[in-house]
Amino acid sequence: MSRMINVSINNSIEQIEVGSTVLNAIETLGYESTSMLGVAINQIFVPKEKWAETVLNDQDKVDIVNPVSGG
Amino acid sequence: MSMTNTTTHKENAVWKVYGEELKSRFFIGSALYPSPDIMQQAIKASNADVITLSLRRQSPQEKGGEQFWGFIKDLGCHLLPNTAGCHSPQEAITIAQMSREIFQTDWIKLEVIGDDYNLQPDPFGLLEATEVLIKEGFKVFPYSTDDLVLCQRLQDLGCEVIMPWGSPIGTGKGLMNPYALSMIRERLPEVNLLVDAGIGKPSDACQAMELGFDGVLLNTAVAEAVDPVVMAGAFSHAIQAGRAAYESGIMPARESASPSTPTVGTPFWHQSS
Numbered sequence: 001m002s003r004m005i006n007v008s009i010n011n012s013i014e015q016i017e018v019g020s021t022v023l024n025a026i027e028t029l030g031y032e033s034t035s036m037l038g039v040a041i042n043q044i045f046v047p048k049e050k051w052a053e054t055v056l057n058d059q060d061k062v063d064i065v066n067p068v069s070g071g
Numbered sequence: 072m073s074m075t076n077t078t079t080h081k082e083n084a085v086w087k088v089y090g091e092e093l094k095s096r097f098f099i100g101s102a103l104y105p106s107p108d109i110m111q112q113a114i115k116a117s118n119a120d121v122i123t124l125s126l127r128r129q130s131p132q133e134k135g136g137e138q139f140w141g142f143i144k145d146l147g148c149h150l151l152p153n154t155a156g157c158h159s160p161q162e163a164i165t166i167a168q169m170s171r172e173i174f175q176t177d178w179i180k181l182e183v184i185g186d187d188y189n190l191q192p193d194p195f196g197l198l199e200a201t202e203v204l205i206k207e208g209f210k211v212f213p214y215s216t217d218d219l220v221l222c223q224r225l226q227d228l229g230c231e232v233i234m235p236w237g238s239p240i241g242t243g244k245g246l247m248n249p250y251a252l253s254m255i256r257e258r259l260p261e262v263n264l265l266v267d268a269g270i271g272k273p274s275d276a277c278q279a280m281e282l283g284f285d286g287v288l289l290n291t292a293v294a295e296a297v298d299p300v301v302m303a304g305a306f307s308h309a310i311q312a313g314r315a316a317y318e319s320g321i322m323p324a325r326e327s328a329s330p331s332t333p334t335v336g337t338p339f340w341h342q343s344s
Contacts, residue, residue, distance in 0.1 A: 010128040030131035036140055038126060038169030043161050045168035063128060065169060066136025067143070069110070070125025070153045071100030071240070071290030 005058035016056060023051040026064065038065045086285065088263055089178070089210040089231055091149060093120040096280070097310050098151065098265060099303070100290025107142045109299055114146055117293065117303035122148045123180055125155050126169055151212060153180040158193070160200035167204055179204060180234070180267075180288075182214045189239040190268075194221045198228065205229040214267050217251035219258060226262050233259070234267035234288060237279065241291045243271025246278055256283045273302075273309030280313025281321060 003018040009025065016025055022039055031037060039046045040063045046054050056062065085092040099119040104110035114122060124143060129136050143150075152170035157163035160183060167179040183200050185193030192214055198221070204211050205228055213225050217235045225233050235255060238244035246252060246266065256264060266279040267288040276287045287310055296302035 010130065031129075032131070033137060036136050036173055037129070038173050040165045040169065043165050045165045045172075048172060065126040065166075066129040066133075067140050067173060068125050068127045068136065069100075069102040069104075069139060070123050070155055071102045 005056070007056050007058070007060045007062060009062045010064055020056050021052055022046055022054045022056065022062070025056060025062070026051065031064070036066050039063070040065075086263075088121075093149070094118075095120045095307070095310075096265075096286035096314055097276075097307055098123065098267075098286060098288035099293065100288070101143060102290055103294035104299060105294075107139070110294075111142055111146065113293055113299040113303040114148070116300045116307070118307045120148055121151050121288075122146065123151045123153050123288065123290065124174075125153050126166055126173065149178065150174050150176050151178050151180050152176070153214075154182045154200075156184070157182060158184050158196075160196045160203065163196070163200045164203050167200075167209055168207075171209070177208055177210045178212065179209050180212045180214060190241075191239065192216055192236070194218065197221070198224055201225060201228050201230060212265075217248050217255065219251070219255055222255050222259060222262075226259055230262065232263040232265065234265045236268040237266045237275060238269025240268045242269050243292060244269050245271050245275035249278065249282060252279070252284070253282050273305045276306055277309040277313035277316075280310055281316050283317050286310070 004015045005018055006013050007016055026034060039051065042061050085094055095118050097117050097119040098121040099114055099117045100123045101110060104113060122143065152174050154163040154166040157166055163181060163183050170179060171177060181200055183193045183196035185191050194216060197213055197215065201211050201213055211230050212232045212234055213230055215221055215225060215233055215235045222233050222235060235252060238247040263285045265286040265288050266284050270276055270287060270289040270292050279287050293299050293303045293306060
């Protein structure tokens with residue numbers, strides 16, 4: 001049985017497998033398209049080319065954002 | 072930068088912002104409109120070359136981001152992503168880095184907010200974030216207060232554009248302190264200055280341009296107008312009028328009256344005998 005860790009994604013606690021990468025999490029959560037998504041872990045930007053190799057740790061705080069209107 | 076781009080007023084004259092040529096001195100926001108369709112119509116009516124936009128969290132079920140992007144990308148405007156809602160330099164820096172990757176632009180409207188009631192910029196955080204982002208190659212458009220020293224420090228860090236507030240975001244109070252804005256214009260002649268925030272009506276925008284500011288950024292005053300599309304056009308005219316007035320040389324105000332009609336030959340005056 002895989003060990004699970006708790007990660008906050010957009011302020012919602014999610015249980016994911018140990019060793020999951022950012023890309024794993026995005027796919028597991030069901031984001032259909034990644035072309036207009038941005039990711040930060042613990043307020044630090046993670047470039048898209050690093051998603052597949054950046055491993056999430058227990059208690060990480062992840063923000064996944066997309067374009068919205070703004071003034 | 073104010074008077075060096077054009078020496079005489081010309082319709083559709085271009086000006087340069089971080090090396091990009093723009094025709095319009097109107098930067099417009101994309102938020103608060105009654106519908107995406109009205110947003111698009113208002114932006115077109117504004118003749119703006121620059122649109123502001125932002126980043127927010129998205130859940131997998133929401134498709135809003137891609138839909139919104141679809142409404143914006145075909146307008147043919149320069150994108151100016153903002154760091155709205157950021158309260159620390161780190162938050163603003165991270166949003167800027169994400170914006171650069173998503174929107175493929177180095178431009179960033181830098182907001183580091185110091186007070187949740189009046190959404191006033193945190194001057195210390197703003198300087199800290201500006202220094203980092205300039206070093207990382209961003210073209211920073213700092214949202215600032217009307218403090219001259221703060222604006223000077225921003226220019227010293229390498230900002231070619233500075234955007235002092237007219238009044239707090241969304242208040243529509245116009246220019247709270249025209250004197251402070253005019254001092255910034257006078258003391259920082261080489262930098263592009265835009266009044267950003269607090270504009271309520273076209274005459275506010277015209278006033279900012281008459282002071283010699285290079286442009287105006289606004290959102291709420293158009294989006295929350297009864298008719299945003301017509302209001303966007305009104306602001307466009309007002310900004311052009313203010314710029315033309317500034318370039319044509321506004322007469323100085325006087326303390327005493329000075330008749331415009333010649334006094335020589337005024338009838339009904341007779342010398343006493």
